[in-house]
Amino acid sequence: MAEKKTTKSAAATKAAEAKKATVKKTTAKKTEVALNAENVGFRAGDVYQALAAEGKALTWKEIAKVAKMSEEETLLGMGWLLKEGKILVSEDNRITLA
Template identity: 70%
Template sequence: MAEKKATTKKAAETKEAKAPAAKKATATKKAAVKAEVTAVNAENIGFKAGDVYQALAAAQKALNVKEIAKAAKITEEETLLGLGWLFKEGKLLSTDDNKIVLA
């Protein structure tokens, strides 16, 4: 029985020795991701509101936020800023199914 423990101990030591080498081989480089930053000022938000308005006018139907962002070719965050502007001006209506249409 003492011999079996010795073999098991050697097997464990062998696994530990191989583990760091395997870990290095699987390590990958992470690419730096640049986050797009939206300038939050009245001029920029006004332009985004115009983009949202034009997208809704072209669609001539109710759209959800993702659809508006895709049609206007802007981010969802910029879409929400523009929607807020247009809701405040009373130019939009919200439907029961979470879609937005021109008033």
């Protein structure tokens, strides 16, 4: 018995190609942080306020969520506060007010 070959119609092929073309690729959003004393000071204030509001030790990722800022900005503010001796980092990497 002869088998029938199945072929895609031209319309089906074009529809499949169109579907592939419409798929969006998502890329990670890059955050640019202005490196100046004013901006770093504001980030430090945001970190300090987040820790004061929570009243307990937090990880730096938790601080970023509470303060609603990027992780880079959080680390920048933490550096300022560490230098001034305003925060302490425990052995389990939790940050608390000094």
